[in-house]
Amino acid sequence: MTAAQDQSRTPPAASDSDAASLSFMSVSKWYGQISALSEVSFDVEPGVTGLVGQNGAGKSTIMKLAVGLSRPSQGEVLLSGGSPRDSGVRRTLGYCSDLDRYYERVSGRRFVTWMLRLQGFSAGQAAARAAETLEEFGLADAMDRAIGGYSKGMRQRVKLAQALAHEPKVVLLDEPLTGLDPVARHDIVELIRGLGERGKAILISSHVLHELQDVAEQFLLVHQGRLLAEGGLDELREQIEDRPRKIALRSRQPRAVAARLCAMPEIIGVRFTDDGIQVETKGGSDLFGRLTHIGAEAGGLIEEIHPVDDNLEAVFEYLTS
Amino acid sequence: MVIHGVRYRPLDYQPTSRWRRGWPIAWNEFRSMFKMRWGMGIFLFILCFVPSLISLGWQFIYHGAYQIDSDVPWIEVVVGRTPRLNPASISFYLDPILRESFWVFMVLTTLVSCRAVAKDRPTDALEIYWTRGISPWGYFLAKWAGSFLLMGTVFIAAPLVVWLVGVAMASDWTQLEDSLWFMPRVMVGLIFMTAVLTYAAVAFSAFSRTPNRSSLIWAFFILGTAAAGRVLSRVFRGEYSWKAIDPWDSSKRLVEWFAGVSPWEDYDPTAAFVCLGVTLALLTIGLYRRLRHVEVIA
Amino acid sequence: MFVTLENLTIRYGSITAVDQASAEFPSGAVGLLGRNGAGKSSILRALLGLVLPHAGEMKILDFSPSDFEESRRHIGYMSEKDGYIAGLNGFEMVALAGEITGLPRRDAARRAHEVLYLVGLEEQRYREIAGYSAGMRQKVKLGTALVHDPDILFLDEPTNGLDPKGRKEMLGLIDFLAKDLGKSIILSSHILADVERVCHSVVLLEKGSVVAAGPLSELTRHEVRVFVVDIAGATTSPIEAFERHGALNIEPSGADRYRVTLPEDVGASSLFAAAVDCGAMVHRLVEHKRSLEDVFLGAVKEGIA
Numbered sequence: 001m002t003a004a005q006d007q008s009r010t011p012p013a014a015s016d017s018d019a020a021s022l023s024f025m026s027v028s029k030w031y032g033q034i035s036a037l038s039e040v041s042f043d044v045e046p047g048v049t050g051l052v053g054q055n056g057a058g059k060s061t062i063m064k065l066a067v068g069l070s071r072p073s074q075g076e077v078l079l080s081g082g083s084p085r086d087s088g089v090r091r092t093l094g095y096c097s098d099l100d101r102y103y104e105r106v107s108g109r110r111f112v113t114w115m116l117r118l119q120g121f122s123a124g125q126a127a128a129r130a131a132e133t134l135e136e137f138g139l140a141d142a143m144d145r146a147i148g149g150y151s152k153g154m155r156q157r158v159k160l161a162q163a164l165a166h167e168p169k170v171v172l173l174d175e176p177l178t179g180l181d182p183v184a185r186h187d188i189v190e191l192i193r194g195l196g197e198r199g200k201a202i203l204i205s206s207h208v209l210h211e212l213q214d215v216a217e218q219f220l221l222v223h224q225g226r227l228l229a230e231g232g233l234d235e236l237r238e239q240i241e242d243r244p245r246k247i248a249l250r251s252r253q254p255r256a257v258a259a260r261l262c263a264m265p266e267i268i269g270v271r272f273t274d275d276g277i278q279v280e281t282k283g284g285s286d287l288f289g290r291l292t293h294i295g296a297e298a299g300g301l302i303e304e305i306h307p308v309d310d311n312l313e314a315v316f317e318y319l320t321s
Numbered sequence: 322m323v324i325h326g327v328r329y330r331p332l333d334y335q336p337t338s339r340w341r342r343g344w345p346i347a348w349n350e351f352r353s354m355f356k357m358r359w360g361m362g363i364f365l366f367i368l369c370f371v372p373s374l375i376s377l378g379w380q381f382i383y384h385g386a387y388q389i390d391s392d393v394p395w396i397e398v399v400v401g402r403t404p405r406l407n408p409a410s411i412s413f414y415l416d417p418i419l420r421e422s423f424w425v426f427m428v429l430t431t432l433v434s435c436r437a438v439a440k441d442r443p444t445d446a447l448e449i450y451w452t453r454g455i456s457p458w459g460y461f462l463a464k465w466a467g468s469f470l471l472m473g474t475v476f477i478a479a480p481l482v483v484w485l486v487g488v489a490m491a492s493d494w495t496q497l498e499d500s501l502w503f504m505p506r507v508m509v510g511l512i513f514m515t516a517v518l519t520y521a522a523v524a525f526s527a528f529s530r531t532p533n534r535s536s537l538i539w540a541f542f543i544l545g546t547a548a549a550g551r552v553l554s555r556v557f558r559g560e561y562s563w564k565a566i567d568p569w570d571s572s573k574r575l576v577e578w579f580a581g582v583s584p585w586e587d588y589d590p591t592a593a594f595v596c597l598g599v600t601l602a603l604l605t606i607g608l609y610r611r612l613r614h615v616e617v618i619a
Numbered sequence: 620m621f622v623t624l625e626n627l628t629i630r631y632g633s634i635t636a637v638d639q640a641s642a643e644f645p646s647g648a649v650g651l652l653g654r655n656g657a658g659k660s661s662i663l664r665a666l667l668g669l670v671l672p673h674a675g676e677m678k679i680l681d682f683s684p685s686d687f688e689e690s691r692r693h694i695g696y697m698s699e700k701d702g703y704i705a706g707l708n709g710f711e712m713v714a715l716a717g718e719i720t721g722l723p724r725r726d727a728a729r730r731a732h733e734v735l736y737l738v739g740l741e742e743q744r745y746r747e748i749a750g751y752s753a754g755m756r757q758k759v760k761l762g763t764a765l766v767h768d769p770d771i772l773f774l775d776e777p778t779n780g781l782d783p784k785g786r787k788e789m790l791g792l793i794d795f796l797a798k799d800l801g802k803s804i805i806l807s808s809h810i811l812a813d814v815e816r817v818c819h820s821v822v823l824l825e826k827g828s829v830v831a832a833g834p835l836s837e838l839t840r841h842e843v844r845v846f847v848v849d850i851a852g853a854t855t856s857p858i859e860a861f862e863r864h865g866a867l868n869i870e871p872s873g874a875d876r877y878r879v880t881l882p883e884d885v886g887a888s889s890l891f892a893a894a895v896d897c898g899a900m901v902h903r904l905v906e907h908k909r910s911l912e913d914v915f916l917g918a919v920k921e922g923i924a
Binding site (some may be wrong): 327330331332334335336337341342343344345346349353356362440441444445446447448449450451452453454455456614615617618 | 662669670688691692698700701702704707715716718720721723726729730736768800
């Protein structure tokens with residue numbers, strides 16, 4: 001790319017290099033009487049962040065505000081240091097909506113080229129970038145075929161290609177994995193991870209919590225229009241270390257194990273399951289020391305230990321109950 | 322106390338016959354007329370009875386006036402001059418339908434019958450119907466039955482009621498004697514006509530993907546053939562057989578022929594028979610393609 | 620076996636969707652997995668009588684599938700598509716579904732109410748379906764599948780569009796149907812976690828053929844016994860401790876986590892003993908199994924090669 005060709009692109013709005021890629025500052029949004037978001041503040045840094053919550057919790061509202069499709073009723077949204085309603089700033093944004101609508105008769109290549117031209121690239125540049133991005137996303141053979149003939153996985157990839165072809169710094173993905181079969185999902189998850197490693201700030205919204213666990217390092221949990229929790233999963237789990245949790249033990253002599261454990265004051269519940277017991281504890285880690293000793297005894301009393309609320313879904317459920 | 326609980330209970334039942342299974346579909350079709358917004362359907366349906374109501378009203382006047390004051394000759398004059406108002410003539414029963422209810426036919430078929438199958442396509446309801454206990458043809462017959470019931474109340478039940486009321490109100494049995502020789506044929510004719518026209522409309526609805534498109538095409542088809550028939554019969558100087566391309570007209574002609582009435586614009590019923598037969602045959606052949614389970618997948 | 624397929628071949632014109640597939644579905648909940656276009660939907664359609672197979676045999680319990688109107692009374696089908704009948708509310712639709720299957724009118728109405736309570740649709744049943752949310756639609760669909768008390772259920776993407784709470788409810792229901800009521804279920808889904816939760820076996824299709832089938836416990840087994848151990852507070856080297864207690868191979872994998880391979884005759888207790896040895900506490904000890912996703916990808920990529 002020569003300097004002359006570079007001129008055809010307006011540089012993104014000047015931003016402080018320390019500023020987070022996407023910032024919400026005390027943002028509230030309501031539609032008439034309906035409150036969609038209530039004083040939400042967070043920063044999205046480079047890397048992959050998952051936005052989780054139930055249907056109606058406020059995820060799509062956050063997306064819409066981040067993209068600039070609507071304005072917050074209160075508070076401010078900053079994208080790369082500027083307002084998302086500014087078209088210069090929007091050039092640093094790549095958006096993949098959850099809708100699955102295209103011009104079905106147009107080829108993938110043409111579609112992405114058009115999208116690039118709308119961003120302000122010249123015809124030659126747009127075509128070159130479109131082809132490059134589509135190849136990177138595995139659509140080298142299919143890019144000249146009409147989109148109507150693509151499989152669901154390919155359609156998602158075209159969407160991603162159009163969101164990324166202009167090398168944005170911030171990428172917003174709204175439910176990118178719905179309807180994909182496991183192989184396609186695996187491929188797209190790999191793609192997204194790669195993008196995160198390249199230093200882009202990616203925000204993925206989904207209501208299928210366990211899918212995001214593989215992709216995202218940081219999470220934003222929204223509930224009832226508010227920010228329920230934010231951070232990495234390990235941090236989140238640690239936070240709830242001191243709160244009641246459940247641990248499943250596999251054992252062939254569950255009653256013997258239960259008898260040993262019941263004497264401890266931290267144990268607030270024991271449930272017998274098909275292959276062992278599930279222990280509920282008030283908190284604290286004395287229990288594990290005890291379990292280790294019981295397990296080391298001859299006779300193999302304990303075969304497996306696994307904390308039941310180890311995953312995002314469990315954390316979320318615990319926090320929203 | 323005995324605790325029964327509200328857990329899941331297994332079900333034991335006597336499966337109903339094939340024909341019985343389609344009944345709710347037929348009934349839903351009949352009801353769909355009355356479920357339209359703002360009661361429009363109910364309003365239109367009542368309007369459909371206007372020609373029959375006129376006849377019914379006349380029955381009251383005829384029998385009433387005749388009874389009260391036998392010095393009133395004007396009724397006899399009127400009745401003598403206009404077969405349409407003479408309860409002893411076939412026209413009294415057929416004209417309200419054949420001559421005055423073309424628009425009833427248009428309204429009922431366009432709003433209900435020719436949407437019957439088409440409205441199930443966009444909502445994926447075909448899959449629901451066809452993966453249970455009835456076949457696609459059973460489903461079609463049920464839809465047809467529903468439309469038949471709907472149009473039948475106007476075309477068959479109303480004239481029957483008009484006749485029965487007249488016979489009941491008459492002071493002697495002359496009314497009955499005069500009309501008994503033609504009434505069965507009138508009834509058969511009307512049943513035939515209702516069946517054929519609803520079959521055509523419901524069959525039509527199997528070919529479109531959306532109900533609005535179906536209504537549009539049906540309306541164009543009927544009005545178009547009616548207009549074309551008229552124009553062509555003028556062009557060919559009184560060769561009225563051209564009107565047979567319109568299914569309404571040809572079924573009308575056949576009913577008139579069967580009941581023994583001469584229409585104003587007379588033509589050979591064979592033309593009507595052939596045209597109607599061809600239309601129905603073509604539709605049925607088309608249905609064989611459209612009423613296969615594979616349709617659900619498309 | 621409630622469903623058996625033998626050399627089943629299904630063609631749509633020149634495209635072969637299912638190619639000589641043979642599989643057995645044992646009673647209980649069985650997962651039917653495969654990519655889009657691998658043939659899962661074709662098999663379900665053939666079992667429902669929507670498509671006629673080109674060759675091969677199918678058996679559903681004791682019925683000949685060709686007598687579809689009879690066999691369908693014993694099958695409950697929950698479609699992936701959000702089909703509904705315009706103008707009806709939830710209750711009317713379930714009752715209609717029952718009547719069309721062969722239930723007498725009153726039985727159908729009574730049963731519709733009972734089933735709607737089971738799936739959790741309360742007063743919303745009197746509202747028109749056109750206005751339902753995703754969760755309510757799934758419930759109505761499940762209701763139409765259960766109204767005639769079939770012994771067999773075909774569930775196609777039952778958790779489509781549901782949020783975590785809805786998914787949990789739906790999976791709980793399916794579990795109840797399979798384990799408590801003893802219904803035989805074929806669950807077709809892309810969400811492998813759902814299949815792992817509910818099904819005891821799977822049949823995996825790729826390009827029209829069966830590439831893997833059998834109980835999940837067998838398919839996810841590793842050839843060697845690998846354990847994942849989380850340790851905290853070790854005062855001496857855990858790796859040495861494991862070695863002393865008979866571990867064949869020790870691989871650190873993340874903070875405080877180790878993947879330890881043990882020989883056949885050594886049990887988990889030695890891992891606990893090793894922890895005690897180095898003054899640590901075990902926070903987690905699980906036998907490492909292949910996830911269903913690994914099985915899926917492995918089987919499918921072989922198919923591609």
